[in-house]
Amino acid sequence: MKFFKPENIETLVQSIDAQSSKRYYLAGGTDINVQIKNGMIKNAEIIYINHIPELYGISESEDFIQIGATTTFFDIIKSDLIKKYLPFFQKSLEAFASPLLQASATIGGNIANGSPTADVLPLLLVTKAKLELKSNSGNRQIPIDMFFTGYKKNVMHTNELISSIIISKNAEKGYQNFYEKVGARKSLTIAKVALAGLKKESDEKIEEIILAVGSLNEYPRRLYKIEEYVTGKKLTEIDFKTVDELLQKEITPITDLRSDKEYRYHVCVNLIRSFLNL
Numbered sequence: 001m002k003f004f005k006p007e008n009i010e011t012l013v014q015s016i017d018a019q020s021s022k023r024y025y026l027a028g029g030t031d032i033n034v035q036i037k038n039g040m041i042k043n044a045e046i047i048y049i050n051h052i053p054e055l056y057g058i059s060e061s062e063d064f065i066q067i068g069a070t071t072t073f074f075d076i077i078k079s080d081l082i083k084k085y086l087p088f089f090q091k092s093l094e095a096f097a098s099p100l101l102q103a104s105a106t107i108g109g110n111i112a113n114g115s116p117t118a119d120v121l122p123l124l125l126v127t128k129a130k131l132e133l134k135s136n137s138g139n140r141q142i143p144i145d146m147f148f149t150g151y152k153k154n155v156m157h158t159n160e161l162i163s164s165i166i167i168s169k170n171a172e173k174g175y176q177n178f179y180e181k182v183g184a185r186k187s188l189t190i191a192k193v194a195l196a197g198l199k200k201e202s203d204e205k206i207e208e209i210i211l212a213v214g215s216l217n218e219y220p221r222r223l224y225k226i227e228e229y230v231t232g233k234k235l236t237e238i239d240f241k242t243v244d245e246l247l248q249k250e251i252t253p254i255t256d257l258r259s260d261k262e263y264r265y266h267v268c269v270n271l272i273r274s275f276l277n278l
């Protein structure tokens, strides 16, 4: 295993551009150190990124909040800026692991590690976040719902890294919100099922709804078919059998050591019912 600590952001992007071999970034280390210890990563190049100022911190522009990739969950949970514009996003992240883990684990690491159970992903999906990817040739932005292509697979090129996460200041404003992470315990638990949702209602009708699930597919995703079906309907017009059929098309729950697929499916159904008040 080779370890490399680039001096600055320029050296970092130049060095990843120059090599095509498999490399990993070490941010908080809470995923990668476990993977190295368990022998899942061998003979790789490990690049430290936590000391690079350009990748860290929370800032605002006129319309957006920008969160540097190496910003920790502790920083996000304590941020006044996030509290002002994205209080639902902030509050929901309190369910992440434990205070000790929150102090090391970074938002960029949670996304890039790409676990189906990653807590931040359903929240970034409902707030329609964009990821900024950086390479030696510049930056590009990609909507979070276009980032993953399969289990732990994404559209990042080998010479790129996530530099920041961009969320509209109005992403959750005026919406009723919902976030439930169901695990074995309240604290230090990995989600068996997670549902995040935002909705607007007027004249008793669902005017707009955004739903995203975690732990139910190879990567967290929006429930577009259900969103489309319930939009514009009054609660009395929603046939839950149809919602159920659409859900079966959108999720492929798995059985693993944490839970079985039937349990995951039924919990997800109940969470959707609960958010829709059905």
Ligand SMILES: Cc1cc2nc3c(=O)[nH]c(=O)nc-3n(C[C@H](O)[C@H](O)[C@H](O)COP(=O)(O)OP(=O)(O)OC[C@H]3O[C@@H](n4cnc5c(N)ncnc54)[C@H](O)[C@@H]3O)c2cc1C
Pocket: 023, 024, 025, 026, 027, 028, 029, 030, 031, 032, 033, 034, 049, 069, 070, 095, 096, 097, 098, 101, 104, 105, 106, 107, 108, 109, 110, 111, 112, 113, 117, 118, 119, 120, 160, 161, 162, 163, 188, 189, 190, 191
């Ligand atoms: C005890 C324990 C409890 C946990 N509980 C939870 C939990 O409740 N919820 C949850 O979602 N996760 C949980 N995790 C998983 C982990 O803490 C998170 O996924 C964390 O956010 C990873 O961030 P990190 O900075 O530690 O990433 P690292 O371990 O440093 O890196 C993880 C991966 O991401 C890549 N990477 C890191 N930063 C970037 C970047 N900027 N650009 C591109 N690639 C990058 C690395 O190459 C590596 O492959 C837990 C882990 C442990 C050990």
